[in-house]
Amino acid sequence: MHDYDPGWDYRPIRRPASAELDEAEQAVRLHLIPAMDLPDMTLFFVRRGQCRNGAIAKYIAGTASHPVIALDVAAHRAAARSGRDLQVMLRTSLAHELAHAYLESCGIDPDLHCEDEVEEFAADFAHHGRIHLRGLFASHDHLLD
Ligand SMILES: [Zn+2]
Numbered sequence: 001m002h003d004y005d006p007g008w009d010y011r012p013i014r015r016p017a018s019a020e021l022d023e024a025e026q027a028v029r030l031h032l033i034p035a036m037d038l039p040d041m042t043l044f045f046v047r048r049g050q051c052r053n054g055a056i057a058k059y060i061a062g063t064a065s066h067p068v069i070a071l072d073v074a075a076h077r078a079a080a081r082s083g084r085d086l087q088v089m090l091r092t093s094l095a096h097e098l099a100h101a102y103l104e105s106c107g108i109d110p111d112l113h114c115e116d117e118v119e120e121f122a123a124d125f126a127h128h129g130r131i132h133l134r135g136l137f138a139s140h141d142h143l144l145d
Contacts, residue, residue: 024090
């Protein structure tokens with residue numbers, strides 16, 4: 001088990017009150033985390049724009065033994081104001097970041113993860129509830145044999 005502390009890299013804020021966040025978190029805890037055979041995850045929250053590289057969520061590489069994810073809820077809310085579904089967006093972000101944790105737990109270095117495959121996996125879960133783990137290995141299929 002790692003001892004990662006978000007305070008090393010970020011200035012975490014309190015969890016925002018959000019029914020959409022509660023539901024999205026519950027959906028991944030109930031369905032996705034068990035399917036990936038990951039232990040539980042820890043979310044922490046940052047002010048708008050405080051994730052790295054302009055991201056709205058970020059898996060902390062190296063924490064796959066208990067995934068830690070930074071989430072910028074304010075950026076999600078801002079995007080939702082232009083007509084996108086906040087719950088679906090939050091589900092997509094959590095599934096995307098957990099997919100990175102999952103691939104890392106399978107021994108694939110985060111630098112080698114295919115963002116398109118990860119995003120497609122996340123959208124499939126967020127929109128349809130499908131968990132197509134094999135799709136995450138399309139560009140790593142030499143590892144499946
Ligand atoms: Zn990603």
